[in-house]
Amino acid sequence: MSLLPKIKTKENGDRYDLELSNGRFSLYVIKKYESIQLIGDILTGISFVTGSILNxxxxxxxxxxxxxxxxxxxxxxxxxxxxxxxxxLNRGKS
Known part of the structure; x- marks a missing residue:
């Protein structure tokens, strides 16, 4: 059994979902880009809070x-x- 999860991207209409599976556990992330953005927001908040505490x-x-x-x-x-x-970005006809 590998320690790294298997990653699959699934397209559902205009949204992209992400499935991470490892052994008998799997995680299904709906709207992967929005979820990645939320993780970035959390990390931003953590950096500001930590910076405040240090100051x-x-x-x-x-x-x-x-x-x-x-x-x-x-x-x-x-x-x-x-x-x-x-x-x-679309290439126009010349």
Whole structure:
């Protein structure tokens, strides 16, 4: 038995689902892109909370500032990914 799960992408109309299976356990993720985006939001929140705690305690303010920067970049990347995902580039006839 492998430690890595088997990953399958399933297309249901205009949405893409993800199935992860390993042995007798399987996880079915509906709307995989939206789910990945939610995980990114959680990680962004964790970086801001951790940065706040580090700055409040004064333990290592440089690490807090780095986490704030990472969180800010993540908030900038999110709408960019949404725009790219919702756009199509078609080649016109010349």
């Amino acid at each position: 409040i305690t004064g333990a290592a303010s440089i690490y807090g500032q780095i986490l704030y920067l990472i969180g800010s970049l993540a908030l900038t990347v999110r709408p960019t990914i949404k725009i790219i995902r919702r756009s199509k």
